[in-house]
Amino acid sequence: DAGVIQSPRHEVTEMGQEVTLRCKLISGHNSLFWYRQTMMRGLELLIYFNNNVPIDDSGMPEDRFSAKMPNASFSTLKIQPSEPRDSAVYFCASSRGSMNTEAFFGQGTRLTVV
């Protein structure tokens, strides 16, 4: 298995533009997590899905952020409109979904909003 695949690896965009980050889960995993990593705040959980259903989105900073799972193996995180403070590394991770199981992380997308 190729592991969790994220695209793009790097994204530079202008303030106000829409940004879409993509994630492909490991086959057989049914939980999907989106994290944001910054120097100041560390790794923050934004949202997680179980069996394609959003379970907890309390970490989503504001309405400009939205996440979807159109099918069991793919997810998108969208920021519209983007702002410079959204600059961070965004990770998605997947797991088999039951409590106490390992979460496998992708390589991350480094987002820079100028």
Add this chain to the structure above:
Amino acid sequence: GENVEQHPSTLSVQEGDSAVIKCTYSDSASNYFPWYKQELGKGPQLIIDIRSNVGEKKDQRIAVTLNKTAKHFSLHITETQPEDSAVYFCAATSVGRSGGSNYKLTFGKGTLLTVNP
């Protein structure tokens, strides 16, 4: 919700020495405590985990201890090598808002470990 504190934020050791990273958590219901290693430009990768029914677990040069009463757990790396240099994260699970089998993993702020040759 869960709050995980991690110390120290940076740690520098000489090759061959031991390194210890400590974490505390707030939610007494948490029962799974993984440790992740993140190398530059990569995503975090699980290196060892411990469950609340176990007080200690060891895997070669890495060991974790858990004290549920005090709500703290630690990572111990012995005979450190330069390739151990990375950022290490502790984490704890708490049951998500909808309960049941859904959960969220809360991370500490990370420890930058530097092993000097």
